[in-house]
Amino acid sequence: MVLCAEMAIGGLAGAALLLLAPASVFTAVVPWLVALGAVLLLARDRIRSWAERRALRRGRASSPWTWHLMVPVIGVYGGYFGAGAGVILLAAIAVRHVEPFAVSNAVKNLGIGAANGTAAIAYLARGQVDVRAAVLLGAGAFVGGWFGPAVVRWLPERPLRMAIGIAGLGLAVSLAV
Known part of the structure; x- marks a missing residue:
């Protein structure tokens, strides 16, 4: 629940940034954000x-404060842009916790849902939503949320992660061009 609260706070801040910043900022930043998420997942x-070696040298795990600062920042990304935020959160969860990919993916879905849901409420409150497009995107998210976890449990983790990362890089290049 802490992860969801931190992601929701970040999502609200990201929505505020999107609503207040000029559209040109969004256009310039998005390809880099998508590429960052893809590279984090691939690496x-x-x-x-590296994190485990660093923790061993220091004699302790990373500070929980590092995690509790990083999660809301990912939430800001999710509220600002959304696409690729799940990949970044998935990469962060995978670095912090050693869990099966399906578990990490489920936790990621909850966190991203909190950030995106909070941002969506902010956009609705400001009247900045094309309701028809939102319904179609929501339907797609629902279908993906329903079938995605089953697919993730069925497919081998490493090739799936690599495919997602490579697709993310392709999307980043497409957005940049």
Whole structure:
């Protein structure tokens, strides 16, 4: 529940940034945000190994404050842009916790749902929503949320993670061009 609360706070801040910043900022930043998420997911094992070595050298795990600062920042990303935020949160969860991919994915879904839901309420309150498009996106998210976890449990983790990361890089390049 702490993760969801932190993501919701970040999502609200991200929505405020999107509503207040010029559209040109969004256009310039988005490809880089997507690429960051993809690279983090692709480099997850190396990042996790580095974090474990660092913790051993220091004689303790990373500070919980680092985690509790990072999660709302990911929530800001989710509330601001949304796409790719799940990949970034998934990478962060995978570095912090050693869980099966299906468990990490389920936790990611809850956190991203909190950030996106909070941001959606802010957008609705400001009247900044194309309701028809939102309904279609919501339906797609519902279908993905219903079938996605079953697919994640069925497919092998590493190839799936690599495919998601490579697709993310492709999306980043597409958005940049």
